[in-house]
Amino acid sequence: MDSNLPPPALKVFLVEDHPTIRERIAELVRSVAGTQVVGMADEPDGACAGIGLTQPDMVVLDLQLKSGTSGLAVLEWLREHAPGIAAIVLTNAIYPQMKAACLELGARLVLDKSSEALRVRDAVRELAHR
Incomplete structure (x- = not known):
């Protein structure tokens, strides 16, 4: 094995219906060395299909998606x-009941978009270094 090869990229899939926010999250992810937005x-159907095709290591998702759909469907699929x-x-x-539902469905972390968005970078960095 060649020890000079870079480590494999951490593959991240984003599920967010607001284009500006989606691009900002992508920038946060890409700011971590060794990551790739795949x-x-x-919306949930496109997310599940895309996740199935790209086999990411991590999914960053919103709960309120296009046309009133829910990211909970993505968590259930995962x-x-x-x-x-x-x-x-x-x-x-970020209501307590919603946070509990997300964690019960397997989310590793539930963050408040308005005050904790930058923590996404920390979570990606932590997973990338594992």
């Missing part, structure tokens, strides 16, 4: 089809 979606993928929820719906 796909993006704005629990059933890809439980090894780390899920980070970044949302404005």
Whole structure:
């Protein structure tokens, strides 16, 4: 094995329906050395299909998605089809009941989009260094 080879990239898939926020999250992810954004979606069906195709190591998702759909559907899909993928929820719906539901469905972290968004970078960095 060649020790001069760079470590494999940490693959991250983003699920966010607001284009500006989605791009900002992508910038945060890309700011961590050794990461790669492998796909993006704005609703659950596209997210699940994209995750299935790209096999990311991590998914960063919002709960309130396009056309009133919910990121909870993505968490349910991940629990059933890809439980090894780390899920980070970044949302404005940070109610205690919603946070508990996300954690029960397997989210590793649930962050408040308005005050904790920069913690996404820390979570990605931590996973990239494992």
